[in-house]
Amino acid sequence: MTPPLAFSFQDPDFIRVCYLAAFPLFIIGLRFLNHPRTARRGNAIAALGMTIAVAATLLDRQVGDYGLIALGIALGTAIGVPAARAVKMTAMPQMVALFNGVGGGAVALIAWAEFRRYGGDMPLDQMIPTLFAAIIGSISFWGSNIAFGKLQELIPGRPIMLPGQTFVNLGLLIGAVACAVAIAAGSHSEALFIAILVLSALLGNMVVLPIGGADMPVVISMLNALTGLSAASAGIALDNVALIVAGILVGASGSILTNLMAQAMNRSIANIVAGGFGGAPAGG
Amino acid sequence: SSMDLITELTILVLAAFVGFEVISKVPNTLHTPLMSATNAIHGIVLLGGLLVIGQASGAFDKVILVIAIAFGTINIVGGFLVTDRMLEMFKRKPTKEDAKKREARERAEVRA
Numbered sequence: 343m344t345p346p347l348a349f350s351f352q353d354p355d356f357i358r359v360c361y362l363a364a365f366p367l368f369i370i371g372l373r374f375l376n377h378p379r380t381a382r383r384g385n386a387i388a389a390l391g392m393t394i395a396v397a398a399t400l401l402d403r404q405v406g407d408y409g410l411i412a413l414g415i416a417l418g419t420a421i422g423v424p425a426a427r428a429v430k431m432t433a434m435p436q437m438v439a440l441f442n443g444v445g446g447g448a449v450a451l452i453a454w455a456e457f458r459r460y461g462g463d464m465p466l467d468q469m470i471p472t473l474f475a476a477i478i479g480s481i482s483f484w485g486s487n488i489a490f491g492k493l494q495e496l497i498p499g500r501p502i503m504l505p506g507q508t509f510v511n512l513g514l515l516i517g518a519v520a521c522a523v524a525i526a527a528g529s530h531s532e533a534l535f536i537a538i539l540v541l542s543a544l545l546g547n548m549v550v551l552p553i554g555g556a557d558m559p560v561v562i563s564m565l566n567a568l569t570g571l572s573a574a575s576a577g578i579a580l581d582n583v584a585l586i587v588a589g590i591l592v593g594a595s596g597s598i599l600t601n602l603m604a605q606a607m608n609r610s611i612a613n614i615v616a617g618g619f620g621g622a623p624a625g626g
Numbered sequence: 627s628s629m630d631l632i633t634e635l636t637i638l639v640l641a642a643f644v645g646f647e648v649i650s651k652v653p654n655t656l657h658t659p660l661m662s663a664t665n666a667i668h669g670i671v672l673l674g675g676l677l678v679i680g681q682a683s684g685a686f687d688k689v690i691l692v693i694a695i696a697f698g699t700i701n702i703v704g705g706f707l708v709t710d711r712m713l714e715m716f717k718r719k720p721t722k723e724d725a726k727k728r729e730a731r732e733r734a735e736v737r738a
Contacts (some may be wrong), residue, residue: 368667372648375660382713385663389706392670396702399673406680407688414675414692418699425700426707434712438662441704445668448697451690452674458687459678467631563661570668578634580674586634587641588670594645596664599657606654 351401360398361584367391368588372595395584436493439486439562442569446482449475449572450539456579462530471578473522476535477542478572482565484546489562492555499555507552514545549615557614560603564611567596659712666705672698 350356368391374384399405422441429437453476457464464472491497504510518541521534553561570592577585604611652660675695682688 369644369648372660372664372667375656375663376648376650376652378653378656378716381656381659381716382710385659385666385706385709385713388663388667392667392702392706395670396672396676399676402677404680405676407682410679410688410692411676411695414679414695415699417692417696419703421696422700422702422704423707426704426711429708429711431712431715434658434662434708437704437708438658438665441662441701441708442665442668444697445665445671445701448671448675448694448701451694451697452671452678455678455682455687455691455694458684459681559658559661563657566661566665566668570664573668573671573674574638576671576674578631578638580677581629581634582673582677583629583634583637584673585670586638588667590638590641591645591648592664592668594642595649596645596661598646598649599652599660599664602649602652603657603661606657 352403354402357398357402358583360394361587364391364395364398364584365587367394368591372591395588399584433494435559435562436490439489439493439558439565442562442566443483443486443490446479446486446565446569446572449479449569449576450483450542451479452576453479453579454535454539457535458532462525462532462535466526468579469526471575473525473535473538475572475575475579476538477518477522478568478575480539480542481546481549482569482572484543485550485565486546486562488547488550489553489558489565492550492553493558497551501554502551504548507548511545511548514541514548517541518545553614557607557609560600560607560609560611560614563596563600563603564615567593567600570594570596655716659709662705662709662712666702666709669698669701669705672702674698 367387371384371386371388371391374380374387376384400411405411425437425440453472456472457476460468488497492499518538521538521541525531525534525538550561570589572589574586574589574593577583577587577589600611604614649660672695675691675698679688679691679695682691
């Protein structure tokens with residue numbers, strides 16, 4: 343019998359209470375970010391929430407391989423901090439695109455690792471969100487990289503379109519979903535999972551290439567909302583409530599923000615995604 | 627599984643509505659910082675990498691998960707830092723001294 347008042351920092355309930363403390367911080371942070379006077383404080387509050395969520399997760403008994411975790415975090419910090427410090431104010435949108443892209447990439451890689459851990463044989467309530475996370479994460483990673491490349495003028499900012507682009511995109515989406523359905527229906531094939539990642543990657547490229555530089559901030563915001571959605575989906579696959587809540591907060595608030603940004607430019611989202619417009623460089 | 631699917635979906639739907647409501651009339655100047663802050667928040671996916679890597683067996687799985695953890699860290703750290711830099715501008719109105727400093731800097735840049 344466990345003694346009363348037994349307490350351990352590794353207690354799953356303690357970790358969940360920490361998550362519970364982080365959620366209001368994310369929400370208050372976002373709320374504060376709506377107003378110029380409180381915005382900076384809002385960002386700091388959200389960052390505090392994130393620190394609590396990460397620290398609590400590190401206590402989880404399921405977490406292992408601390409050496410590799412330290413390596414990953416050190417690498418990420420060594421790349422992220424100087425990049426964020428060095429970027430010029432005018433280059434902020436593409437930097438956000440890049441940071442958004444790596445988030446989507448992380449989702450896709452985690453989904454892949456999770457698929458491999460089960461040898462492609464997961465219960466459906468875990469398999470479906472894993473496949474969804476892989477598709478959206480891969481689209482977001484590659485779409486964001488193209489957005490970065492265009493704004494950074496590594497690739498031409500003008501709309502680049504193929505003949506029959508819409509049908510190509512539709513074909514790629516149908517292909518990725520068909521592979522996902524085949525896997526969910528009982529094929530444990532990892533080749534099909536890799537095909538999903540590749541088809542989604544192509545789709546991410548194809549969706550963003552036809553969009554002109556001026557429309558790019560709206561598209562980055564849309565990809566940002568998608569990454570949030572993919573993180574929430576990964577949360578369902580991994581039974582992690584922090585991923586579900588924070589991911590869907592971004593998915594939902596990000597889609598409202600995307601709409602506001604399109605309105606501010608007198609453009610509709612459908613119009614922008616159809617592409618071929620906004621050929622002027624960013625800010626034009 | 628510690629939670630059943632319906633509980634998770636309930637949390638998902640309720641949190642989505644909070645996300646819809648949390649954005650109000652945002653002035654246009656705050657669109658990019660707000661996007662950037664929400665971007666940093668989805669870096670929460672880092673937790674997924676932390677939870678999965680201990681159970682990965684092969685070298686390949688460990689490599690992709692270290693990359694995922696590095697990516698998640700870049701997303702969080704870079705995201706919050708870059709948002710803070712954007713919002714520094716809202717902190718106070720520029721004073722005369724700031725204007726002088728800026729002018730000097732710009733002149734130096736032109737010369738360079």
